[in-house]
Amino acid sequence: MTRIYISQRPPHLLDLDAGIATAKAEIEAAAAQGADLVVFPETWLGGYPAWVFGLAGWNDPEARHWFQKLVAASATVPGPHVQALCDAARDNGVCVVIGLNERARPSAALLYNSALTIDADGSIVSVHRKLTPTHTERLVWTPGDADGLRVNETAAGRVGAMVCWEHFHPIIRQALHAEDEQIHVALWPDMPSAHQLASRHYAFEGRCFVASAATYLPVEAVPPDLRAAYEKGTGGDASFPGGSGVIGPDGEYLVGPVFGDAPVICDLDLAQTIAFKHDLDVTGHYSRSDILHWGVDRPGTRYGEQGRSDYRSK
Structure with a gap:
């Protein structure tokens, strides 16, 4: 059995050092619970x-102010903050998938919405950059490349990750289904019914387990000076309620959705990902690859080598 632990500890908005400290504590707590894989939600590191969504005008000094703060709170991969996470994964013998604001290089203002996968030996196995930031997210994040759009062999199993509304894109889903994914990590900022639906559909379609991770962010966890700007985007009380859960390869919840700050812990029998493909296998007997064709272009980074960290260590 493989044990998964989804953290719902509130993120530290725009405070990278505090985020690393909390992530390390959560990794240790998860290991103490016997976890094999520890998951954090979308852009948990640095904050969403x-x-x-509320500051999208031209020449907006407030938007520029918060963008500058976000860049300063974004980690490079590799880099000292990410290395601290790698050390924590190695020291506790767990795999980690964490959403972060990724800075292309220390001198750049170029940011990605990324999912970082670290193996239990502390090595970085993947950085998936969200391919298309959604709507006004494009004001802060750059479109990603397909280099990280892969399923990775880890100590916890064959693990893939996608970010938010990528789950509504059929070809992006198929790219991971085709690589025999056992555990899919779905990173979300929150968990309305549409996000639950997408997570459940992914599990059913791919015949895999889905760790659906959403942020718990109470109002008091938003820095006072950021709260008014945050409310302009959320349209409410500047909070996210959580709602993480684990879904089986039949599309049904095994645990959750859990709202609040409690972690989600679930044991997975990875052999079930084979059993459920008896009746539906979208890359096997149900694929019709003789008449249906698709592909992924992985030529390298879209913005040149200077914009892509050389993170691969194995």
Whole structure:
């Protein structure tokens, strides 16, 4: 059995050092619970910039102010902050998938919405950059490349990750289904019914387990000076309620959705990903690859080598 632990500890908005400290504590707590894989939600490290939905005008000094803060709170891969996470994964013998604001290089203002996968030996196995930032997210994040759009062999199993509304894109889903994914990590900022639906559909379609991770962010966890800008984006009380859960390859919840700050812990029998393909296998007997064709272009980074960290260590 493989044990998964989804953290719902509130993120530290725009505070990278505090985020690393909390992530390390959560990794240790998960290991103490016997976890093999520890998951954090979308852009948990640095925080989700919800203000972009309300501050989308030209020459907006407030938007520029918060963008500058976000860049300063974004980690490079590799880099000292990410290395601290790698050390924590190695020291506790667990795999980690964490959403982060990724800075292309220390001198750049170029940011990605990324999912970082670290193996239990502390090595970085993947950085998936969200291919298309959604709507006004494009004010802060750059479109990603397909280099990280892969399923990775880890100590916890064959693990893939996608970010938010990528789950509504059929070809992006198929790219991971085709690589025999056992555990899919779905990173979300929150968990309305549409996100639950997408997570459940992914599990059913791919015949895999889905760790659906959403942020728990109470109002008091939003820095006072950021709260007004955050509310312009959320349209409410500047909070996210959580709602993480684990879904089986039949599309049904095994645990959750859990709202609040409690972690989600679930044991997975990975052999079930084979059993459920008896009746539906979208890359096997149900694929019709003789008449249906698709592909992924992985030529390298879209913005040149200077914009792509050389993170691969194995």
